[in-house]
Amino acid sequence: MAKVADKYLKVDPWAIIEEGFDPERNRTSESIFSLGNEYMGVRGYAEEGYGGDSLLGSYFNGLNEQLEIGNHYKGIIRSLRYMVNAVDWLYTRITVDGEQLDLAKSTISDYSRRLDFRSGTYQREFVWHLENGKSLKVTFTRMVSMTLSHLGLQQVAFQPLNFSGSVEVCTGLDFGIIHEERGENMWNSLHSAEEGTVTGIMASTIHTGNKLFSGFALQSPQPLQTTRIERDKFIGQSFSLKLSQAETTYYTKFVVNCADSNSTRTADELWNEGMELAAAAGKLDETAVLAEQADYWSRIWETSDINIEGDPENQQGIRFCIFQLYQTYHGDHPGFNIGAKGLTGEAYRGLAFWDTESYCLPFYMFNNPKAARSLLEFRYKTLAEAMERAKDVDCEGACYPIATIDGTESCDLWQHSNLQLHVGTAVSYGIWHYVKNTGDQAFLYSKGAEMLIQISRFYATRGQWGQRTGEYGYFGVMGPDEFQLMVNNNCYINLMAQKSFEYTLDTLRVMKEQAPAEYAEVVARTALREEELGDWSSKAQHMRIPLDEISGVYEEHDGFFDMPHLDIHSIPVTEFPLYSNWSYDRLYRYDMIKQPDVLMFMFLYSGQFSKEAKIANYEYYEPRCIHESSLSPSIHSILASEIDKHEEAYNFFEFATRLDLDNYNRNTREGLHTTSIAAAWMNIVYGFGGMRSDGERLSFQPTLPERWSSYSFQVLYEEVLLRIVVDQTTVKLSAISGGSTEVIVYGQQIKVDDSGTVLPLGEGMLAG
Amino acid sequence: MAKVADKYLKVDPWAIIEEGFDPERNRTSESIFSLGNEYMGVRGYAEEGYGGDSLLGSYFNGLNEQLEIGNHYKGIIRSLRYMVNAVDWLYTRITVDGEQLDLAKSTISDYSRRLDFRSGTYQREFVWHLENGKSLKVTFTRMVSMTLSHLGLQQVAFQPLNFSGSVEVCTGLDFGIIHEERGENMWNSLHSAEEGTVTGIMASTIHTGNKLFSGFALQSPQPLQTTRIERDKFIGQSFSLKLSQAETTYYTKFVVNCADSNSTRTADELWNEGMELAAAAGKLDETAVLAEQADYWSRIWETSDINIEGDPENQQGIRFCIFQLYQTYHGDHPGFNIGAKGLTGEAYRGLAFWDTESYCLPFYMFNNPKAARSLLEFRYKTLAEAMERAKDVDCEGACYPIATIDGTESCDLWQHSNLQLHVGTAVSYGIWHYVKNTGDQAFLYSKGAEMLIQISRFYATRGQWGQRTGEYGYFGVMGPDEFQLMVNNNCYINLMAQKSFEYTLDTLRVMKEQAPAEYAEVVARTALREEELGDWSSKAQHMRIPLDEISGVYEEHDGFFDMPHLDIHSIPVTEFPLYSNWSYDRLYRYDMIKQPDVLMFMFLYSGQFSKEAKIANYEYYEPRCIHESSLSPSIHSILASEIDKHEEAYNFFEFATRLDLDNYNRNTREGLHTTSIAAAWMNIVYGFGGMRSDGERLSFQPTLPERWSSYSFQVLYEEVLLRIVVDQTTVKLSAISGGSTEVIVYGQQIKVDDSGTVLPLGEGMLAG
Known part of the structure; x- marks a missing residue:
């Protein structure tokens, strides 16, 4: 990892304080x-x-x-x-x-x-x-x-x-x-x-x-x-x-x-x-x-604060993250999105990526659902541009851009804009995730379904049938792991496209029954043909998901397991970042990965994978991961928590809240890592809090890092503001406002209301 | 193929004649x-x-x-x-x-x-x-x-x-x-x-x-x-x-x-x-x-003319080719190479490619050995630049550029300049081919060996060991077939690198015995270490050559046989050239190939592959080949001749001599296809003449296209100028000058001197 903190600012729970003027650090401070x-x-x-x-x-x-x-x-x-x-x-x-x-x-x-x-x-x-x-x-x-x-x-x-x-x-x-x-x-x-x-x-x-x-x-x-x-x-x-x-x-x-x-x-x-x-x-x-x-x-701190006792640096760090997330986006203006650096610098050209739906959306869903919906509205507002882009690349439906400010594709590296197909699946996942947790069926029927149809059309025309395997999949693609530049059947893309087809079909089936008028309208508006549904169903059913049955390890793409091995710890620290120090082509020919790919879908559809499967895949992929994306450590931390690697989980978390405050990547001068800031929130809530939002009901599996005496966080779920406090012996849940709801804690469904519920901290959950 | 002649110029055996001025055709004529x-x-x-x-x-x-x-x-x-x-x-x-x-x-x-x-x-x-x-x-x-x-x-x-x-x-x-x-x-x-x-x-x-x-x-x-x-x-x-x-x-x-x-x-x-x-x-x-x-x-026509009786258009066409080849290059100036368009236009920026050694060198070897040597001298003169380039891409030895005017890499598409590794093997093949046919051992020992060592070093550092196969090969490459953009273990590159290692080792072994002083000098100059020889030997021995044992078809690269199938004849004519009409990424995800790749090495090392193997691979790859390189048809024609597909051989030949005169590709306006012009010569001599120059002695397997009453060509071999005349019943060989030599005709070694030898045309060789 070779990431080292550059500690400089004063620690304070409610402010960032710099004392003395250092011209060398001026740009970094300008960002912060x-x-x-x-x-x-x-x-x-x-x-x-x-x-x-x-x-x-x-x-x-x-x-x-x-x-x-x-x-x-x-x-x-x-x-x-x-x-x-x-x-x-x-x-x-x-x-x-x-x-x-x-x-x-x-x-x-x-x-x-x-x-x-x-x-x-x-x-x-x-x-x-x-x-x-x-x-x-x-x-x-x-x-x-x-x-x-x-x-x-x-x-x-x-x-x-x-x-x-x-x-x-x-x-x-x-x-x-x-x-x-x-x-x-x-x-x-x-x-x-x-x-x-x-x-x-x-x-x-x-x-x-x-x-x-x-x-x-x-x-x-x-x-x-x-x-x-x-x-x-x-x-x-x-x-x-x-x-x-x-x-x-x-x-x-x-x-x-x-x-x-x-x-x-x-x-x-x-x-x-x-x-x-x-x-x-x-x-x-x-x-x-x-x-x-x-x-x-x-008011923001009342609803969205995370309180950490016993760790002043992370206390300051996570509040900085929440502060910056609200500053960047809170859903007051339709048609806005979240650039990789927010509004804090020109790096990444102010463009929004799949980070929006994959990393930022959960924060907004559980703090400010209006903002979450507004982010999805951006994709609806730019559906026409995505359909134009699909035509440009000889496909049908909607091809959402890998990088955009206004819906048009604005990534000038063709290997990314033409091969990275996972924005569309991020959008359909975002719709699914948002509707599931907010119950905003109105959005789904008025706008979501139309997007889902056009997204499915894209994945049904961009994919192909393998001649040997007879299975459906995507050839000539780059998955989330940007160290495998042009591969066939990237497991993440294939699986996410399969889920996208399935969700589209489910949505349309239910809609046809329950909202026939809206169904008829979207069918007419998209000129949807009956045979398309059969086609999507067949493609979902025959989707290639490369898996080694014996080890239970998903193969990141066809042939990944034959990729030459590199012990990533043997790379000298001076060679980082590899993009600057290695010949460009050399990055792409090892079993080294840049960021979670298989592990990413295991996080997104967490409930569908057993703990054993997560262990097998984590143990295979983590040692091969170079974390050259700032989004990588948090996902690893969350999974490590789940599979009881608590020390490792905390180590990965170390970069999360203070990535910019301690300038870990030495590039905060270019702007804040805004989308990573959202991952820091996930790291605490999904990681230590063990929250999962992909199941039928919201669930928690809280752990407590040994360095902390306690922590608390809040999530808005079905219009109920839940407060979860975890200390060394107990987990306390209470509904601050909005009445009561039911959630799952350590596998058991419980009702939470304003009187609160106290459970003992799960066994082995006092980490360290 | 969708190639159609645009016939305009007058047919004349010794001239190109245009009558009337057509502003629309002005640029095309400027090239011609x-x-x-x-x-x-x-x-x-x-x-x-x-x-x-x-x-x-x-x-x-x-x-x-x-x-x-x-x-x-x-x-x-x-x-x-x-x-x-x-x-x-x-x-x-x-x-x-x-x-x-x-x-x-x-x-x-x-x-x-x-x-x-x-x-x-x-x-x-x-x-x-x-x-x-x-x-x-x-x-x-x-x-x-x-x-x-x-x-x-x-x-x-x-x-x-x-x-x-x-x-x-x-x-x-x-x-x-x-x-x-x-x-x-x-x-x-x-x-x-x-x-x-x-x-x-x-x-x-x-x-x-x-x-x-x-x-x-x-x-x-x-x-x-x-x-x-x-x-x-x-x-x-x-x-x-x-x-x-x-x-x-x-x-x-x-x-x-x-x-x-x-x-x-x-x-x-x-x-x-x-x-x-x-x-x-x-x-x-x-x-x-x-x-x-x-x-x-x-004097040129005395030594290098090809005479075709009964086909005035191809007679004019092949003389135009020979005329332009001499105009472009004849070895008077060290340090020059042959640009893809010669000196006739700005397309391809005047740069030289692997075409030089792979397509042009044979013409010069058998007409003007001084020019052939001069072409190889260009690579020696630019060895320093190739070594610099190898360092740029984190390798050792010499990485010859995919496109160059002065030895520096000048291809601005990284996917070509960083992934197409076959220029180095083309150079080592060129050295081998030239030395074998001219006996110029002095060149090999003074310059060739040094290049071979640096080339081998590059291939020994760019390659890697597959984790599953345990075999050595090249990951993240593009072979000659530019419709497979970034693949692992391209069969052509792997095989050519293996041959390059073997030839380097053979050369050094023989040199050590027969020219110990020169051997010591090259070892010192290159700081060659004994263990490198062992390393190259091991890598050659364990080189991965993907082959389907049952069908005898070589797999162009790992996974090629699973690439989605496309019936290339189903592509509408209006979509050609595909580079202009298809989304860039779409070109790269079919079993469609742009130009010979497996078939190319079967031509270069013809003697090592049985006729059955050639038939199997030709029948698999030819129907998948779009011939979007002007170099493609001639290689197919030569192989088709060899496997008795005479009609097909002649059909592919149709584009060869008059590619520019009849503006088949509609882009002659940008300049002549100079390197294809060399392939036209090969098409007649290696194709219909059935010449092979990769064996111990030069061999011929002449056929006569049915449209021709006779044809003749000349080759300089071991300082003897041989003239071969093929008519409907006989093959006549004679030594015009230089004494006598032995060649193989229809599998039999015969002596040819100035008195000439007449053999009956081989059975089935009167094509059509």
Whole structure:
């Protein structure tokens, strides 16, 4: 594994705290101190201008630019869309006595920053020692509102320690930022103006014409005499603040950003809408806004907190994860998805992967079902693009993209976009999983069934019959394990496609009986033919699932067991990451795997596999797994818990909650591992909590890591908010709200209501 | 196959003749009417300037530019080199009474052009009808000298049909040409000047700094009053010629081009060398130059002609092939290779492939052994680059590039450059084949052995041991059949690597005994260790050769027999070429093959496989072969002849000699299929002639296609020039020069000398 923590930040149960400024770690901290509210996200960069190394990143969910790709082959994409770096709405320049503040040049002391999980704010402060001997304490507070999604707030406060005088400030909106991966600015300015209290600017992306309005109004206890500053792609106001020794003076910038990535509005409409919102924002009371934000977060912690006693680092880590998950997504906006880095960086181009349904969906299903449904709605909204893509690759139905921001395939490595077929099965699994646990039959019948039909059509046309085996399967594919690049009959894809066919057929059968009108409608809308059902049934029935009957080990794909063996522990630490240090082709010719593949489906359909089967497959595949995906350790941890390898389970968990805080992969600088953050939640709830959500009822098999004295977590199940507390002797379940429900604990079905139920901790479940 | 002839050109045994000008076919004709002399090549474009669609292509062997590739993975190339379009040394502009000649705009009649195999010239003539009613016959003759490789000659003649007057001519050297694939000019001008009789210019490529000098001197029966014309990247002379009705007036441009692709000379040195050569060229006698050219070609036809009686189209076709092969390569310049399109176009970027050793080498071995050796010398000269490439891909020894102009890997599709391992085995096969048939032991000991050692090292480090089979082989490869993209244990690669190991070990064993000093030297130079020999021996011995023992069919790779079946005849004609009409990934998941793979090694090591084995494998693989490589039909034709499928053999041969003349693949416009041209020669000699060169002695098994009354061909074997004449009753062998030798005919060893031997045509060998 060769993963080592880089411990640096202070440990605190409710905040991330950095003391002292380290330019080397600046980008990493920019990622960690990111703020977001699903609608927009902003990295924790120094808004006053920083001459050192920084990724000044400001992103809007769905807002994209397009890159043309020089490709001549049919079926390989010709252009891709990516999340584009957008307006720097925090732009600030601060000058005192002609000297401009810049952490790269100025002398500073007492630097600290804090991301607070309860207030939902990011604060940064330090003392600036001017060349002329003056010392000024500067405090930046920022917030993006969880309740008013267009609203961002920035407060800049000054406390002169040894002088009285003034400070010159220029605050503005800057569309002149560089999209780092392209090394270019991707914006055309459309309009900018000062109207009443609002200073605004609007621009559009060069190739896609996505529009973005940004406007701000200022408040300050001191009356402000402002001068408008305009230049290319920029508008701002400059003013002077009087400073009195020891007293704190501040101003607050209320910013409204309105994005239009679908061109649903004209430029005029967007401008007027933005100006109106900004004018209203300028009248808001700052204290009330901050209080509303804190209130929002207190509700979140009430329903979604995980409490760990006896492990302050993981306590902080898991709260950071939950905080970032809510910041990234909470289902307020239809048509949004979760990029691999959320809204915190440009790596992976802001694109969403199968991670959404496979790793993120459970967190939302059991905390915020509206958000879970919204994620599935994204796939429904982009069904047309998936059907277009299926045609591109000579298939029928819907081929969901391996990487996307708006439903179009945006992965420019054909070996991934054309061979990795497991997004469609992730979507159908997601529908199944969501409906099973929320009972949202309405979604299934109105939208899910249509997606299932088109997904099944894709798998029925992409697959083929093996000439020797006579079985059905997928040739020329790459499964979740990206170290087996182009294989036949990947066991994961085959099994997941089989399940997808079966679920589609089950759904249609039940629907025909129970909701004949909706059934007739979906049949008509999809022009479904009776013989297709027979075809899918036959293909599911004859699906090839490569299995060594004697050992009980599933063969990851045809021929995997003959792949040359490599003792992964013999690889020198210096050769990691292998993608950078090994010849590309060399990665693909061993029995070494990058991430769980067989083990992944054993987790997803846990109830269908015996403990013996899990043991056999875990013991075969785990030693061959290099975990070069950040999603890998958590799945291994969950399975290890289940098969009583508690020490190993805890070891794999070590990377989960603090992957970014301790920068295990040394690439947090590029952005947070947002989808891995969701896996950290699963690691505790499905791993130590032993929750399983693929059976008829929700079940638990709690264990307690020996390092912990107790822990608790909450899940919303059938509209009941369940709280599970595990300590060294007992498991306590109670219904916090919503009445009562029944769940399975250690194999026994029990009723849980507000009076709570206490069970002894299962035997052998006190791990270690 | 869906290949249909597009018959257009006149049939003539010694020339290519086009009558009438068809703008639609202009690019195709430009390719067909290409001239070359190994050092340089020039397409048959209209040098007077043409406003229509044209590829104005002028190429120099080895002269290259570099393209950077945005790749971040180790082992995948970061830049590539390609043959760059160079100076238009034929540049001419012709004006009469203010009207400029341009075939795209002018009114013309009586257009014809002719490429003459005996004079080695290209002539184009037509009557130009001016707007003012004047008619002028214009004749362009050009030649690139086969004996003075720097020399090109252009004669432009004018015959006014109904007037007397004058013509204004501007003739020059233009470096302002566009490299079509890049859409840019790739030259920096270095110097231009008029010195004495010579007008010269020198430029260098932008990224690689390859230098090229071009200079010309003019001759004319009429004294020329010239005016120098200079502009960016251009120098020329303009002058006026007096015209008298019915009389022919002309001028001749003697051009010298000197390329320096290895920067072995300074700019000054190259300039001085070029100017000196050009001054000398300007003093040459045109008639003598043309006579020398004709003389050269008469010697070629004496030794290398193939004569076919009763089939004028194939007679013309095979002579065109032989003519183009000599034009492309004849071994006068060390360090040159044969690009897939020769020097006739920019497709395949002017790069050389394994075609050189696998398809072209036999033609040269049996016609011009010096050229054959020179081709192998190219691989020796580029051994350092191949060793560098092996390191790039985490291997040892030498990894010869799949596509190259200068020894560096220049294929930008990683799936080809990193997975197609068969160039190294082609080189070692080439060494073996060449040495076996020429007896050039000196080459083997001085250079061949060193290459063999480094090649074996590569195959010993790239291969792996199968965990289940316990056998050695290659995982993650693409064999010659490019429709199986990434497979394990491709039978061709495994078998060829086994042969390569064995030949290396045999060579070293014999060398150690017979040439101990050279043996010691090569061991020292390569730091060869004794244990490597044991390792190679073991790997050869345990090489996996997938074979179905019952049917005798070799499995193209592990799992091929399970690949889904496709009846290739069910593919609609409109879907060809599949690369353009099928989703890229779809090409790779059937039992459909693109070109011979198993059948290829059965041809290369013909003597090792029984006729029964060939029948079994041919009958299995041929119906699955789509022949989407132009190299495919000839190999099938040769094998079909051997297994008595004479009709089929002739059908496959149909595409061979006239692939470009009848534009079967509809892409001759991009350049000639130069390496396929070599396969056409093999098709006759190895196919109908039944020659085999992989045994202890050269052997023949002649058949006669029913459409032919007789045919003859010649091969140089052990310094004896053998002539084989096959007619409907007999096979006549005679030694034209070089004394006598022994060969095998119909299984019997016979002595052939200048008195000749006549045998009856073998039973069943009168095909059809």
